[in-house]
Amino acid sequence: MVVVFALVTGVGWWMLSHTEQLGDATTDDTARIGAEAATKDARPTTTLRDSTGRLNEPGGLITGPTGLRIATVSSTIDNRLFMVGDSVLQGSGPYVPDLLPGWSVISDTRVGRFIDEAVRVVKKRATKDLGEIAVLNLGNNYGQDPVAFAADVDTMMDLLVGVEHVIWVNAGEFEPAQEEVNRVLRAAVMRHPNLTLIDWNGYWDGNPKLTVSDDLHLTPGGNEAYAGLIADAVTRITDLAKQSPKPNPTKPRFSTKGVVPSGSTRRARTTSSTVKPPMESTPETTGPPQTTGPPQTTGPPETTGPPQATLPPTTAP
Numbered sequence: 204m205v206v207v208f209a210l211v212t213g214v215g216w217w218m219l220s221h222t223e224q225l226g227d228a229t230t231d232d233t234a235r236i237g238a239e240a241a242t243k244d245a246r247p248t249t250t251l252r253d254s255t256g257r258l259n260e261p262g263g264l265i266t267g268p269t270g271l272r273i274a275t276v277s278s279t280i281d282n283r284l285f286m287v288g289d290s291v292l293q294g295s296g297p298y299v300p301d302l303l304p305g306w307s308v309i310s311d312t313r314v315g316r317f318i319d320e321a322v323r324v325v326k327k328r329a330t331k332d333l334g335e336i337a338v339l340n341l342g343n344n345y346g347q348d349p350v351a352f353a354a355d356v357d358t359m360m361d362l363l364v365g366v367e368h369v370i371w372v373n374a375g376e377f378e379p380a381q382e383e384v385n386r387v388l389r390a391a392v393m394r395h396p397n398l399t400l401i402d403w404n405g406y407w408d409g410n411p412k413l414t415v416s417d418d419l420h421l422t423p424g425g426n427e428a429y430a431g432l433i434a435d436a437v438t439r440i441t442d443l444a445k446q447s448p449k450p451n452p453t454k455p456r457f458s459t460k461g462v463v464p465s466g467s468t469r470r471a472r473t474t475s476s477t478v479k480p481p482m483e484s485t486p487e488t489t490g491p492p493q494t495t496g497p498p499q500t501t502g503p504p505e506t507t508g509p510p511q512a513t514l515p516p517t518t519a520p
Contacts, residue, residue, distance in 0.1 A: 261405030267392040274445040282448035283334030290314040298430030300455040307452040314461025335367040342374040342384035377418035
């Protein structure tokens with residue numbers, strides 16, 4: 204009898220021990236699967252979680268996991284549209300006011316601008332010029348240090364944390380270094396819920412004739428397309444959020460520095476993205492920047508009417 208009792212007791216303890224081990228294994232597996240799912244969800248995505256189209260296509264928008272803000276109640280927001288960037292935005296920016304007539308467009312650009320300088324510009328101008336929407340194009344000029352660039356992106360977004368919508372135009376990957384830039388920007392949308400990217404690279408890759416021979420600076424048609432993507436993004440984002448700009452916008456103001464290259468010769472690809480040109484200043488104006496001599500790509504060509512918001516048709520690369 205004693206032997207039978209000991210045997211039964213031993214079997215019971217053995218079963219209990221293995222049941223606990225099985226339970227632990229199940230818990231571990233669940234945690235592992237959950238961690239893998241979380242990692243998968245944390246990857247950059249272009250899903251906007253709305254039904255308005257423009258998903259996963261060149262020129263579309265890239266967001267974080269929460270997608271774009273979708274509201275049911277209409278509201279009005281500050282009508283200042285603050286833009287900061289480099290020579291590409293300097294050339295295309297003058298098209299934006301005609302495409303977004305309800306907004307007070309304020310633009311600060313410099314040829315060859317790096318992101319660290321742009322951070323200083325935003326710090327200086329935030330109090331008087333920053334509203335609820337900011338547009339950035341930074342990354343064409345890049346020091347080829349993704350860690351430093353990512354830190355500068357976070358510094359910029361910390362300055363813009365109170366801005367409702369930050370729209371960042373990604374870089375055309377005209378050099379391998381710009382692939383790093385775009386990877387950093389795609390990662391940034393996962394950390395900053397008010398950040399949305401415009402996929403200029405995807406659009407330009409299918410329309411290479413939008414840039415001149417250096418593959419960076421824009422043709423007149425490229426300026427229109429670039430501005431059109433910005434206007435489209437502002438319109439889509441605010442429409443989904445049921446936001447409209449407050450009435451009575453002011454005249455556009457442009458602060459420009461330097462002269463946009465004409466693109467008549469191909470630049471040296473080994474040095475152009477890392478050498479900062481000397482600072483050149485021009486006073487702030489209330490319209491497109493003026494130039495002397497041969498026409499530059501700093502403003503719209505002469506037309507019989509304002510540029511249209513429709514974009515050029517996309518062609519296969």
